Amino acid sequence: MTGVHARHFDYLDRYVQLGLAGDRLISVSFPATPDDDATDDHSLLDRISAYLEGVEDDFRDVETGLTVPTTHRNVLEQVRDIPYGDQLSVDALARITPGLDPDDPDDLDAVRTALAQNPLPLVIPDHRVRDGPSAAPPEVEQKLRALEDL
Structure with missing residues (x-):
């Protein structure tokens, strides 16, 4: 549609x-x-x-058409797998993203950039990365975090 x-x-x-x-x-x-x-x-x-309204949904089955650099895609694919009600740090996200090193400041910056430029916040739940930026406005990010008790 x-x-x-x-x-x-x-x-x-x-x-x-x-x-x-x-x-x-x-x-x-x-x-x-x-x-x-x-x-x-x-x-x-x-x-x-x-x-x-409080119904758990991870939106993982939603078909997406991401047009982002490969590194950003890799980061966002990992974010998409963070379960409802769970959270990761930027460091942990870099650790599980193929090709990234959590000890490399440039790779940590790449993670933060991917989160900040996420074209699908909420569906790709960047609000579940506790110390990273969200592409959603701050007041929306706070409400999504509160909804999931993060």
Whole structure:
């Protein structure tokens, strides 16, 4: 279902907006107002609604279309595997990401950059990396962390 879909969520006090290309999710954002052409009817928005009401969901089955550098993709794929309610440090994330060395400051910077530029926050749960940046606005990140008791 190609297009832009958005719905307001009271818990976040803002919209969650999804960008899709075919059946692949390519963007997640949290605007104060959605794009003019956004529709509020999408099954992923229904799942996000349930998640924000406390239903556990890891969103791992959501088809994504990441267009990021390979190192960032490797980091984000590891983030995607962090279970609901769990968290990792930047150091631990570097340790489990293929090709990265947690003792190399440049690799730790690469992890932080991948998190900060994550095009799919919430679906790729960068809020589960306790000492890293999130691509979600700080107030959204805090609410997602609170929801999962992180």
